Amino acid sequence: MKIKNSAFYIFMVIFSLHSPAFAEPSVADIQYRAGQGQAVAQYHLGMMLLSGEQGVVKNYEQAFKWLTAADQNGSVGAKYSLGMMYYTGTGVEKDAKRAFDYFTKAAAKGHAKAQYNLGVLYDRGEGTAQNYVQAFEWFSRAAEQGYPPAEYNLAQLYKKGHGVSQSDEQALKWYTKAAEHDESDAQYNLAQMYLNGEGTPKNLEMAKK
Secondary structure, eight states: OOOOSTTSOOOOOOOOOSOTTOSSOOHHHHHHHHHTTOHHHHHHHHHHHHHTGGGOOOOHHHHHHHHHHHHHTTOHHHHHHHHHHHHHTSSSOOOHHHHHHHHHHHHHTTOHHHHHHHHHHHHHTOSSOOOHHHHHHHHHHHHHTTOHHHHHHHHHHHHHTSSSOOOHHHHHHHHHHHHHTTOHHHHHHHHHHHHHTSSSOOOHHHHHO
């Protein structure tokens, strides 16, 4: 189980502007609003500096500054992104414990990717003590929100009996959900379960599918 590489996901942010003629704010407008202490603008500016979005030159130091400001102003996305910066060592020294702390804060606010990443860290004992029960808890929360990697990992825990009673039936259920969301590993494992009759009667047609 691993942290997904597509971690720095740029969410489309809708700003409330005085004029309806502007569908998307300019970089200058975002910078101004960030300077005025608006958390959404601070987060968006931080992510632009992190990724080079909208023609902004990448600057990890400034990205960290603005994401930290957004975090302090309550941005859940900023908490997640700071966690990823620490986990990957992007612009800061790699620190799994700090990543764990930021993921915990974002996960508690319902951020599905943070919940998933928290599950991974508990599963691997990275940045915290290994705890399959907690891994199961956080994969479950993310899976219930329909996050495919969490659905797959939840199936894995059911299949292995890690943090939960072993259940091929539940593994089949969550592999199916992940497979329907195009998780290729889940599709393969689901085929094997139908082929071998694990958690379901043997079904060669379903296995072939």
